[in-house]
Amino acid sequence: MTLKGSETNLIWQNIDPRLKIVWVTIFSFYLASVNDLKVLLASLIFGLIFSRLSDFSFKEIIQKLKPINFFILFFWIILPFTTPGPQLHLKWFNISQTGLELCLVLTVKANSLMLFFIAFILSLPTSTLAYALQKLKVSPKLVYLFLFAYRYLFLLKEEKEKLMRSLKIKGFTPKTNLFTYKIYAYLLGLLILRAYEKGDRAHKALLLRGFNGTFYSLYVYKLTAKDFYCSLVFFLVLILFIWMM
Amino acid sequence: MAKQNTSTEELINLQNISFGYTKDKLILDNLNFKLKLSERIGLIGANGTGKTTLAFIILGLLTPQQGKVKLFGKICQTEKDFQQIRPKIGFVFQNADDQIIFPTVLEDVAFGPLNLGLSSEQALHKAENILKKLGIEHLKHRNIFNLSGGEKKLVSIAGVLAMSPKVLILDEPTIGLDEHSRAKLINILTKLDLSYFIISHDYDFLARTTQKQYILKNKTIFLDNTIVLHKHEHAHPLGYITHDHT
Structure with missing residues (x-):
């Protein structure tokens, strides 16, 4: 193949x-x-x-x-x-x-x-790279980290953009004051929470699709x-x- | 074979299920539910009544405080029991992005079959077949983040179907789909030779795809015969232009 x-x-x-x-x-x-x-x-x-x-x-x-x-x-x-x-x-x-x-x-x-x-x-x-790293006996945790970072960074960015958009709609304009920093802190907090939730759902999805800890290459x-x-x-x-x- | 007969009849059987995320507040109380072979059931319920929770209990992702989950005639309790059964139950997440793990379509669809122990050649063949069946073969080498919402949904369904499940559970499949993608999904579902169970608010969609509709209300599930779902002739902008709904 x-x-x-x-x-x-x-x-x-x-x-x-x-x-x-x-x-x-x-x-x-x-x-x-x-x-x-x-x-x-x-x-x-x-x-x-x-x-x-x-x-x-x-x-x-x-x-x-x-x-x-x-x-x-x-x-x-x-x-x-x-x-x-x-x-x-x-x-x-x-x-x-x-x-x-x-x-x-x-x-x-x-x-x-x-x-x-x-x-x-x-x-x-990507799947081949994960598979090859696994075969080279790279720690599985590192392989997961790499693979999911690759896919989920983009989703996190999307999530951030959603939050920023909703801030803009509510008339938020960033300034150099405590209020702005506070809002950004909330934003970061929300982002972490959502990342956690996303991770949880991804874990469920992986389980449902029969993932047992090892990656197989399609090629x-x-x-x-x-x-x-x-x-x-x-x-x-x-x-x-x-x-x- | 005779022994298996009863087990294939009843695919999902929930007995006296009670569940709550906190101890003092149950969201499902003494619930009974059955899905038989070649049945197509719709589940309606208000937000927060525990429809998705119910699906997660069936799949063993959440453990009920009380009651039995019987899948394919076998009582499932431990993670190991569920692990064996899970490939037979295909679950389609509400948000396709949660389901899609790999950055390219073909890799993602082949992921399930590879996990089931198929060789890469078989997995590739299977993934390609499913994509062809769903009419999205042209997306094969596309990147997930360049896909539209409707395309992502179909890819996530393809990923589930590639594992050849016996039952399909779909969680709010029509959310975020336009008229065209929705019609395509209806067409695909009705042509499938599978039992399925759809959680949805879209009454018209349920009327077109399911035979029986249950309601989740007051912490339990019941069949409400007084509610008659019917198909709506729909209106949409530019409707006077000749078009088809395939």
Whole structure:
């Protein structure tokens, strides 16, 4: 049984999810510890290739990279002006060279890590990911936490929007005063209560649908020769990174 | 086989059930209720009379203070008893979002069959069949949060039907559904070869989908023959445009 997708993506999609998780962990630990710009640029390129192999379009990939780059933007605003070290003299102000380099390294590193994550993890269906984590002997509690956070964060957001709407209808305008803080405290309290209730109902729903603590994957994966070859490719990429240093 | 015959006749049998969320205030008192094979029953009752509570008692999610729950001819008391029976009783929650666990439609519908021990291929096949039967096959790979209320309801029903239950319990199925989705649901329910039990306020809906209607009032359940449900010819905007209710 295979997932949907075009022919070229089939190989990538049929890689054993456990293998993907293991490799992405290795890559992320390695890339997080490297500060060499050459290696990071190479990893960025490989990240792009891998994420193109998964079923995401360029537009989707860019969309997913937006939030992290927005976050990094703040480093670009602050670090070049505050880091000590050799300075580049522009007409009116000085820019720190080390700060600039640091920002560049940070940006490339964050983006390539994200690309690896998109390619290896986001391309998996949720149930498969839960199943694979379980097979890797990750604590069941963590697996549930991950899976339900993924689904219920959205529902909680919806719940919050409902409450905010009802506040607006009643003519509430937030100000900086005690009354506003009090209302927000109530809001948070209500949200926690509703989350609890939702959790209770979800628990009931799980019981009714025969859930007994283990997840099963809808798609079958077996460790075969293709997994070995893919691992070999990943290993060579890793060796390449190490050699480039 | 002969021994089983009586047990398949009576699917749900509640005897002298009493239940209250607090000790001193009962909301169900000495209630008796039976659902037989191929019966289709509607349950009407005001808000807060304990209709959903009753359903939860049948499913063993709440334990009554007094009385017996007999499912498929077997008295159920412990969580283990109920666990064995639960796949045979499909419960459709009032709010579809409570029922849907996975972010994509196919994964969610296949979740029940996988839990019942089917192989992934069988589960996938079954899920696809059910989706086709309900006419929502095109939603297969869609994300749950992009679905409309009516579509979510049908997906949650598909998730329950995928477990091949013997009885279906629906809690206020028409809430939040538009005319079209409601008509679709009526069409689906009447075509199902299942016994079911619908909790609803929508009298017209009950008249179209059930044979008998019970009332939950004064902490107990009774069949009220004086109330005759009848189908309403409905009015809706733009009714003069030719349309069909399929």
